[in-house]
Amino acid sequence: MRNNNALIILGMHRSGTSLLTGLLSQVGVKMGRRLYAPQKNVNEKGFWEHEDIVDTHDELLLSLGSQWDDLLPLNDKWWEAEAIQPFVARLDKLVRRDFSDAEVWALKDPRMCRLLPLWLPLLEAQQTRPTFICMNRNPVEVVASLQKRDGFSREKALVLWLSHSLSAELYSRGMSRVFIGFDQVVNNPVETLLKIEREANLVFPISVKEASDNINGFVSPDLRHHKADAALKQADEGLSRMANELYRLFQEMEVETSSHHQLIDRIASDFIAYQKKWNVELLEQIRYLNEERADYRIKFFRIYTSWSWLLAKPVWLIEKWWRRY
Template sequence: MSARGRRAVLVLGMHRSGTSALARLLNLCGAALPEALVEAAADVNATGFWESRALLALHDEILAAAGGSWHDLRAMDAGWFASDAAAVFRARLGTLLASEYGAAPLLLVKDPRLCRLLPLWRPVLAELGIEPLVVLAVRHPLEVAASLRVRDGVGEGKALLLWLRHVLAAEQDSRGMRRAFVTYEQVLADAPGMVERLGRELGMDWPRAPEVAAAEMRAFLSPALRHHERDADEVLGNTAVPWEVREAYRWHIAAAAGEAPGDGLDAIAADLAVAEPLFGGALAALEDAARTRAAELRHWIDSAVERYEAIVTLRAFIEHQQREIDRLAAHARAIESSRMWRTMAPVRQALRRWRGRGEMK
C-alpha cells in the first residue's frame, strides 16, 4: 500500500486486445473511471472504451513529441523520457490525473498507448503517492491483426509487429511493479473468477467483491464481443507467423496461467534491437512518404469537397430561379385565361395598331 493509500490499476494491452471489456469489469468491482470518457462507437466498440478522452489526446501528443505515433513500428527512444519535453508532459499528466480522478482511492487507467509510455507514468505516480498495479492483457495476435485490418486498414505484417512492440514494452517497463497477466479468453470465460484472481495477484481487495458484481459482469459480457476468433495453435504452430510473435504469445499464455515462463522475452527484444537499425531507416522513409501522400490526399479531398459544395450551391440557385420562372409563367397563364384579359382584347389590339402606325412614321 502506498503512503497515502491510493492505488491505480493500469490496464496494459495492445489495441483490439479486449482491454475495454476488461476495464469495464474492473470498474464494476469498484475501480474509478475518469471524468470524461471516450464515446462508444457502434462500428468499433459498441459497449464503450472506458478510457479518458483527455488522456488519450495527451498520449497522442506525447507520442508525436517523441517523434512517433501509436502505430510506429520502431521502439521508443528511452533517452527521450529524461528530456525537458518529457518533464513538461509529466507535469501535465499529474494535473490531468487530478482533474480526471479527483481523490479516488482506486483509479482505473486504460489506454493501449500506455504500453509504450509507462516510463513517463512511473515517476508521476510516485510523486502523487499512488501505487501502480499493472494488469497485462494479451489477445491472440492474429485476432488483433484481423481487427486492426477492419478498423484501420492495417496489414497483417505490420499488425503483428505492432502487437509485438506493445507486449514487449509493457512487460519490460512494468518489471518491479505489482502485476498480473490475463488472456482475452480468461476475460470472457469466467469474469468474476478472473477479477478475483487479479486481486489476489495484485495484493488487494476490490472495493466491490467480484461475486457481488457477477450478475452485472455477465450481463455486460457477450459472445458478440469477440470477433475474428482464432485457435491458439493458429499462431503457436504456424511457421508463417514470425518466431518472435509465436514465442511472445506462448510466454504470455504461460504467465496468465500462473507459470514462470522464464526470460524468453529478453531474447526477442534483443533480436529486435539488432534488427531495428537495419529496417528503421527504411521504415522512417516509408512513413514519411505515407504522411506526404496522406496530406496530398487530404488536400485533394478538401478541394473536391469545396468544388462539390460550390456545385451544390449553384444548383440550388438554378433550381430557385426555375421555380420563380415557373411561378411567373403560371401567373401569366392565369391572367391570360381570366375574363378581364379576354374583355380587354380589343383594347390590346387597338394599342398594337397604334404602336404600329407610330413605328411606320
C-alpha cells in the same frame, strides 16, 4: 495520496483491454470524469479511456514525431527530454484532479505500453500503488481486428503487437503485475476479477459477488468478432514465430510465477535484429510520413482547443443537426 491503488491496463490495441476495464467499472473502480463514448462496430460497450489523458498521450507522441501506430521505436530516454515536461505536468494535474481521493482507480490506454517510463515516477511521486494488468490475446485475432478496422497489413499489425507487448513487459518487469488472457476474460469474467483483486492485494468498492449479475451481463458472445486457433500459421518464420512464442510465454505467466525473462529478452533481441534489416528508403519514408502526420495533427489540436473553435463549436453543431432535416 494514501490507500491510492491504480490498476494500469497494458495491452496492444484490440487485445480486450476495453472489455476488462469495463468489467472493472462494474465493481466500482474509478475511471475519471470524461471517457470516450462507445463506437458502433468497434467498441459497442465503450473504450473506457480517460479522454483528457489519451488526448495528452496523443499530443505527446506527436511532439516526438510519432503516433499510436508508429512502426519505429521511440528515441532512448525520450521521457527525459525538456519538451516532454509540460505533458508530464499536465498528466500529473489530471491524475490529482480525478483520482486523488480514489481508493481504487484504473487507467487504460494502449499507448501506455510505450509511455510507461514517463508514468512510473509520476505515480511514485503521488504515493500511488500501481498494479499492472497485462492483457494477452492471440496475435492472430489482434491482426484480424486491425486489418478490419484500420486496413493494416498482416506484417504491420504483427510489428505493432510485438512492439507494444515487449515494451509493456519490459517496463513493468519487477513490479506488481497480473497477466490476464482474453479468453479468460470472455469465458470467466467473475474469476478474472477475483484474480485481480487477490493478486493486486486490494478490495474493490463493490464486491465481485454483489456485482456478479452485472459482470456476467456485461460480457456477451457478440463482443468477440475474431476467433483464432491456438497458434499462428507459418509460426516458424520471422514475425509469426516471435509473436507465437511471446504469446505462449505470456499464457504460461497467466497461471504460474515463472518470469521467462531470458526467453522474452531473446525474442526482443530477435525483434530488434528484424527491424535493423529494414532498408534505408523504407525508414526514410516512415519518418517522412510520421512528420507529415504529426504536423497536421498538431495544427488540428491547436485549432480544436482554441477559443475561436470553442466559441464556434455550438453553432457548428446546430448547423450539423439542422442539415440532417
